[in-house]
Amino acid sequence: MPLILGTLLSFCGVFVPYTAIPHFWKYWLYYLDVFTYIMGSILWFVLWDAPVNCRPGEFANFDPPQGMTCAAYLEPYMTTVNPGANLLNPQATAGCQVCTYNTGTDYLRTINITEEHTGWMMVGISGIYVLSSYALVFVMMKLRTKATKKAD
Structure with missing residues (x-):
């Protein structure tokens, strides 16, 4: 098992x-x-x-390349790799803070629950x-022969 x-x-x-x-x-x-x-x-x-609220120790902290804002640097990442990421300071040029998810839905998309109707499905x-498990147990109990039901 x-x-x-x-x-x-x-x-x-x-x-x-x-x-x-x-x-x-x-x-x-x-x-x-x-x-x-x-x-x-x-x-x-x-x-x-x-909603997902990251604690201070859960943020990804980094500095973008010289002359770029956090939003400009992370734009390819946030549009293709992780569209649900939450960038807290998009206009900053240093000390970018990113939380991996903005809502629980962003996490659910990683486990293949992409639409609300998928949850109902x-x-x-x-x-x-x-x-079907209960039905299978019921059918198996009915299929037992009378000989196996008798006590010795």
């Missing part, structure tokens, strides 16, 4: 971001993994549109997993 659970938890996208999962695993195990949908639906309810798929 630890091997199976460890594998499922590793490939659900929460511990390892969706973009960092190897392609072989990303396109089949990620979508078959029940933890993908359970963790995604829980995190979606809690984090969607929640994950809730629905989690429900289907639960109901």
Whole structure:
């Protein structure tokens, strides 16, 4: 069980971001993994549109190249790599402070929850997993033979 659970938890996208999962695993195990949908639906309810307020020790602090503002230096990064980054002092020419996320939605995008309806879809798929598991147990109990139900 630890091997199976460890594998499922590793490939659900929460511990390892969706973009960092190897392609072989990303396109089949990620979508078959029940933890993908359970963790995604829980995190979606809690984090969607929640504001992120970084503490002073959580900021990325750096100086841009000579003659550039923080906004000009980070423009390629903030438009392509991390559009959800929060630059606190865009007009500064030294001491840039960047928080990785502006809202919880920015984090959810790293685990492949890109739209609000994606969260509802994950809730629905989690429900289907639960109901199908109960149905499978019920069918298996009904399929037992009468001989196995008798006490010795």
